[in-house]
Amino acid sequence: MPSVGVLLDCVNMKPPEHIETERLVLRIPSLADAEAIFNSYAQDSEVTRYLIWRPHRNIEETKSSLADCAVAWEGEVRFPYVITFKENGAVIGMIEIRIDDFKADVGYVLSRPNWGKGLATEALRSLVAWALGQESIYRVWALCDVENLASGRVLEKAGMQREGVLRRQSVHPNISDEPRDCYCYAAAR
Ligand SMILES: CC(C)(COP(=O)(O)OP(=O)(O)OC[C@H]1O[C@@H](n2cnc3c(N)ncnc32)[C@H](O)[C@@H]1OP(=O)(O)O)[C@@H](O)C(=O)NCCC(=O)NCCS
Numbered sequence: 001m002p003s004v005g006v007l008l009d010c011v012n013m014k015p016p017e018h019i020e021t022e023r024l025v026l027r028i029p030s031l032a033d034a035e036a037i038f039n040s041y042a043q044d045s046e047v048t049r050y051l052i053w054r055p056h057r058n059i060e061e062t063k064s065s066l067a068d069c070a071v072a073w074e075g076e077v078r079f080p081y082v083i084t085f086k087e088n089g090a091v092i093g094m095i096e097i098r099i100d101d102f103k104a105d106v107g108y109v110l111s112r113p114n115w116g117k118g119l120a121t122e123a124l125r126s127l128v129a130w131a132l133g134q135e136s137i138y139r140v141w142a143l144c145d146v147e148n149l150a151s152g153r154v155l156e157k158a159g160m161q162r163e164g165v166l167r168r169q170s171v172h173p174n175i176s177d178e179p180r181d182c183y184c185y186a187a188a189r
Contacts, residue, residue, distance in 0.1 A: 013076065013099050013134065013136065013137075014073075014076070014079065015079050015097055015099075015127070015130055015131075016130065017073075019081070019126050019127070019130070020086065021086075021122045021123065021125070021126045022086075022122065023085065023086055023087075023119065023122060024083055024084065024085065024086055024119065024122055024123055024126075025084045025085075025086050025089075026081035026082070026083055026084075026095060026123060026126065026127075027081060027082055027084065028069075028070075028073055028080075028081065028082075029066050029069040029070070029080055029081070029082045029094065030066070030070075031063055031066050031067065031070075033066060033082050033091050034059055034062045034063045034066055035059065036090070036091040037062050037066070037082070037091060037094070038056060038058075038059045038062040040091065040092065040111040040113075041093065041109060041110070041111035041112065042055065042056040042061070042062045042065075043055045043056050043057070044111070044112060045174060046112060047109060047110075047111065047112055048109075048174050049148075049172075049174050049175065050144065050145040050147070050148040050151065050172050050174075050175070051109065051172065051174070052170060052171065052172060052173070053065075053173075054173055054174060055174070076099070077098055077099060077100070078096060078097075078098045079096060079097050079098070079099070080094055080095075080096035081094065081095050081096065081123075082094055083095055083108075083110065083119070083123050092110055092111050092114045092119065093108065093109050093110035093111055093114065093119075093120070093123075094108065094109055095107070095108040095109075095120075095123045095124065095127060096108070097127050097130075097131060097140075099131075099137070101136075102136055102137060102138045102139065103137065103138060103139040103140070103141065104131045104137055104139070104140050104141075105140070105141045105142055105143075106124060106127055106128070106140060106141075106142050107142065108120050108123060108124060108154075115150070118157075120151075120154045121154050121157040121158055124154060124155070124158040125157075125158045125159070127140075128140050128158050128159055128160070128187055132187060132189050138188055138189055139186055139187070139188040139189075140160070140186065140187050140188075141160070141163075141184060141185065141186035141187075142155055142160065142184075142185050142186075143166065143169060143170060143182040143183065143184055143185075144182060144183055144185070145170070145172055145175075145180055145181075145182055146165065146180070146181045146182060146183055152183055152185070155185040156185070158187070159187045160185035160186055160187045161185065161186065161187070162183050162184070162185050163183075163184045163185065163186055164183070164184055165181050165182070165183055165184075166181065166182050166183075166184050167181050168180070168181065169181065169182040170182050
């Protein structure tokens, strides 16, 4: 039986609002980030190719998704962060963790000029370490489209193992309206 303390932790589990890594700061998104996010990646169809959302057509869509982020932090499930450079505060992407009792899943996106520098891996490692450091979280997992090789590699570099293919698991509307096969990756303790 888990102790009362652990049960209370499950109910009130919130990750830190501010996380620093070697090169990055992860922080709670704000409406003031809309312009940077819209201009740097939210309207980029290369970036959204394997995602569940379509490129934003205007900044209002970005603002609306940021408003949802603020609401999410008031709840106990979804915790989105903007990924920023520590040295100048520039917003370069987003990462989020969703907590479901004893497990959590993650998702992330980076602006294209910042691909290939190990930044997504760096951001993800910090969230995986936080999650698996919690007494009540035993598993961190993620899904990625079977063709999203860069993302699969990021998940491996962050310590996850590929567990298998979930067939017809998720619609990635920028590729097709039909559900697509996804790999499931996880780290567990
Ligand atoms: C996926 C994504 C977050 C990766 O970010 P990143 O900061 O470039 O990732 P990293 O630099 O930490 O690592 C990328 C790894 O993938 C590898 N990689 C990149 N493109 C690849 C490809 N087409 N095929 C195989 N490997 C590839 C890189 O070589 C690197 O591995 P290595 O360090 O062993 O060389 C970024 O490309 C992105 O934002 N994509 C769009 C959004 C997205 O797909 N999010 C994930 C949804 S599941």
